[in-house]
Amino acid sequence: xxxxxxxxxxxxxxxxxxxxxxxxxxxxxxxxxxxxxxxxxxxxxxxxxxxxxxxxxxxxxxxxxxxxxxxxxxxxxxxxxxxxxxxxxxxxxxxxxxxxxxxxxxxxxxxxxxxxxxxxxxxxxxxxxxxxxxxxxxxxxxxxxxxxxxxxxxxxxxxxxxxxxxxxxxxxxxxxxxxxxxxxxxxxxxxxxxxxxxxxxxxxxxxxxxxxxxxxxxxxxxxxxxxxxxxxxxxxxxxxxxxxxxxxxxxxxxxxxxxxxxxxxxxxxxxxxxxxxxxxxxxxxxxxxxxxxxxxxxxxxxxxxxxxxxxxxxxxxxxxxxxxxxxxxxxxxxxxxxxxxxxxxxxxxxxxxxxxxxxxxxxxxxxxxxxxxxxxxxxxxxxxxxxxxxxxxxxxxxxxxxxxxxxxxxxxxxxxxxxxxxxxxxxxxxxxxxxxxxxxxxxxxxxxxxxxxxxxxxxxxxxxxxxxxxxxxxxxx
Numbered sequence: 001x002x003x004x005x006x007x008x009x010x011x012x013x014x015x016x017x018x019x020x021x022x023x024x025x026x027x028x029x030x031x032x033x034x035x036x037x038x039x040x041x042x043x044x045x046x047x048x049x050x051x052x053x054x055x056x057x058x059x060x061x062x063x064x065x066x067x068x069x070x071x072x073x074x075x076x077x078x079x080x081x082x083x084x085x086x087x088x089x090x091x092x093x094x095x096x097x098x099x100x101x102x103x104x105x106x107x108x109x110x111x112x113x114x115x116x117x118x119x120x121x122x123x124x125x126x127x128x129x130x131x132x133x134x135x136x137x138x139x140x141x142x143x144x145x146x147x148x149x150x151x152x153x154x155x156x157x158x159x160x161x162x163x164x165x166x167x168x169x170x171x172x173x174x175x176x177x178x179x180x181x182x183x184x185x186x187x188x189x190x191x192x193x194x195x196x197x198x199x200x201x202x203x204x205x206x207x208x209x210x211x212x213x214x215x216x217x218x219x220x221x222x223x224x225x226x227x228x229x230x231x232x233x234x235x236x237x238x239x240x241x242x243x244x245x246x247x248x249x250x251x252x253x254x255x256x257x258x259x260x261x262x263x264x265x266x267x268x269x270x271x272x273x274x275x276x277x278x279x280x281x282x283x284x285x286x287x288x289x290x291x292x293x294x295x296x297x298x299x300x301x302x303x304x305x306x307x308x309x310x311x312x313x314x315x316x317x318x319x320x321x322x323x324x325x326x327x328x329x330x331x332x333x334x335x336x337x338x339x340x341x342x343x344x345x346x347x348x349x350x351x352x353x354x355x356x357x358x359x360x361x362x363x364x365x366x367x368x369x370x371x372x373x374x375x376x377x378x379x380x381x382x383x384x385x386x387x388x389x390x391x392x393x394x395x396x397x398x399x400x401x402x403x404x405x406x407x408x409x410x411x412x413x414x415x416x417x418x419x420x421x422x423x424x425x426x427x428x429x430x431x432x433x434x435x436x437x438x439x440x441x442x443x444x445x446x447x448x449x450x451x452x453x454x455x456x457x458x459x460x461x462x463x464x465x466x467x468x469x470x471x472x473x474x475x476x477x
Contacts (some may be wrong), residue, residue, distance in 0.1 A: 014178040025176045028163050028238050034175050037160040037238045040111055041179025043223070043230040044152040046144060047118040048083075049187035049286075050219045055080045056290050057191070057308065058216045062126040063135050068372040069299070070432060073291060077424045079139050080287070083146025084421030087413035092257055095406030097157070098449025102239045103405065107155040108231060114148035115140045115227030122220030154409035162401075162467060164238035170463065171330035173392025180388065181323035182380075184286070185228075189313050190219045194311060195355060241264070246291050246401045246471040256406040260399070264407050266397040271411030272418070273455035274342070274394065278387045279419025280448040284441065286315065288427040289360075292438070293373060297362055300437035304362055304369055314370075318377030325385030333390040339461045342394070345386040346456060349449045352383060390437040397462035418450065473474020 028036070059079070060072035090110075098106040121141050127134045157175035164172030198210040246252055253259040260268065295303025301323045304331035306314075333341050359376035363369050391412075423444075430440035 026162060028159075028240075029216075032237060033160055033163045033172065034193055035233045036183075037156040037172075038178055039233045040107060040230045041152060041156045041176040042182045042228045043111060043179075044114050044149055045179045045183030046187045046226060047183075050082075050118065050223065051121065051142065051145065051183050052080060052192075052215055052287050052292070053188055053191050053312075054220075056287065056294070058212065059138070059370070061212065062128070063458075065127055067202055070301075070428070072427060074428060075135075077287070077428065079135070079142050081421035081425055082139060082415040083142045083149070084413075086143040086146030086149035087416045088410060089412040090147035090150020091154065091409035092150075092406070093174070095154065095260075095409040096256055098405030099403055100252060103155050103158050103162070104234065104237050104239050106151060106153070106405070107159065107237075108234050110148050110152040110155060111230050111234065114145055114152065115146035115197050115223055115230075117148065118220050118223040122217040122223075145469065150413045151409060153412055154396070155406055156398050157408065158405055159237065159240065161393055161396045162226060162242045162404075166466070168250075168330075168334060168394040169467075170281040170333035170390055171398070173396070174326050174330040174373060174389045175392070177325055177326050177389050177392045180282075181319045181326065181385075184319050184322075185316055187219060188316060190222065191216075191313055192309055195217055195431050196337055216437045219394065242467050242471060244467065249285045249471060251400075251402045251471050253402055253454075256403045257410075258401045260407045260410065264399055268407060268411050270455050270459045271398050271408065272393050272415045273451050274417050274459060275391060275412055275415035276455075277346055277449035277452035278384070278391060278447075279415055280423045280445050281349060281380060281387065281421050283423040283429055284445060285318070285377060285384065287424045288382055288431075288441070289373075289377070291424070291428065291456075292431060293361070300436065301434075302362060304360075304373065306370070306373070309371075311373075314374050314377055317374065318381040320381075320386045321378050322381035322388075325382050326389040329386045329389030330393075334463065337461045337463050338390045338394040338397075339459055340455055342387060342390055342454065343456050345383060346449050346453045349387065350453070352379060353442040353445035353449060355438045357437060360438040360441075362436070386445045394459075394462055397440050397465050397467075398459075401467065405420065 009421075050415050056073070057074045059076040060069070063079075064072045064075040094106050096112055097109065099473040121138065121228060122135055124141070125134055142327045153176065156179070157173060160172040160175045161169045198215045290311060291303075293304045293306045294306070294308050295301075295313075297305035298305060330343065349394055356376075359379075363372065395411055396404050398411070427441045430444060431438060434440045
């Protein structure tokens with residue numbers, strides 16, 4: 001009997017130890033966190049960049065043929081920017097879902113919405129076929145894309161940071177940020193492959209009739225494959241422990257938006273302007289420079305006259321630096337703090353903006369033009385990595401668990417209106433007003449970055465915030 005009792009005691013102790021070990025084991029492994037946060041944002045940013053590229057190459061000709069190239073381009077950029085206006089609406093909707101029902105289900109819904117909208121763009125008839133209805137349908141689907149992206153980034157950032165060790169949140173926060181350079185490379189790489197496969201009769205660097213007729217649709221239709229992969233990865237994700245704690249302790253609020261605006265409005269405003277330089281810099285180095293760099297040098301306002309394929313290859317080289325320095329920014333932000341790193345980077349971006357004419361304005365020597373634009377892209381994308389990487393941790397850390405999805409999503413996406421939506425339009429208008437020079441575009445970036453610098457000065461350091469203790473004090477009603 002004594003022996004049986006001893007065995008039972010040992011079994012109980014081992015069982016308790018096993019239970020404790022199981023409970024201490026993270027709900028999601030690092031590989032699952034990386035996969036769920038990175039794959040989804042890669043798909044979402046891929047979809048977004050596919051449109052951004054088509055907004056320069058295809059849509060002005062097929063959906064906005066108004067006769068004036070600049071006017072057509074501005075109309076195309078206008079629809080591109082409309083998605084940014086829809087993003088805060090998506091942030092509120094998906095933020096509510098994410099703070100009420102959890103991160104996992106919300107991220108799946110975001111991905112499905114974006115995937116369906118992007119796929120349907122690839123099936124749209126053009127202006128020649130149905131007139132103004134083509135532009136209207138494109139606008140509706142573009143708004144849907146923006147609505148979906150409004151909830152994607154914040155949810156992915158929360159999956160990464162809420163599952164991260166306390167001293168590695170900035171590093172984990174760079175995982176969803178990598179979706180931006182990866183999505184850009186995949187989207188533009190696919191456009192390049194299609195363009196080379198359907199060459200112009202006189203030059204492989206020109207757009208063929210087949211490309212304008214049906215080739216441009218392939219990247220939009222291909223998004224369905226990437227969405228399926230993303231949904232599979234996210235379906236295996238477990239809900240974060242911090243959200244479960246908020247549920248268990250009854251801090252989930254009835255309407256997260258109201259609680260966010262009532263108790264955390266200052267954090268929303270500061271987070272919005274903290275992102276401003278990041279948005280403006282990115283859309284100037286991608287969308288605007290693609291338009292400026294490929295615009296003919298003998299047409300007012302003058303561009304650089306670089307072929308589309310050459311310029312996109314140059315951008316892809318720059319985006320590689322974007323990805324590398326996004327990863328590097330994580331450990332730096334963990335060691336020296338998010339605020340200090342971002343203040344230094346933002347100050348350098350201000351100087352970089354004032355140097356635009358040195359890099360971008362047309363020179364007499366075409367080879368020198370190419371070398372300077374490549375240097376511009378490498379420097380710009382390097383700075384982009386350093387400023388974008390820490391945002392994956394900074395914005396979520398500014399809000400408690402029960403409104404973290406809503407607060408970070410609103411800040412991130414309201415900034416998209418001020419930065420991303422307006423940047424290509426303002427830059428194109430300033431470039432035209434300056435007669436082809438880019439000095440006013442550079443000043444625009446410097447001013448936006450100065451506003452970010454002021455916001456960062458007013459923001460407290462967040463790297464030592466305890467996620468497990470910061471779950472929100474407001475009781476559910």
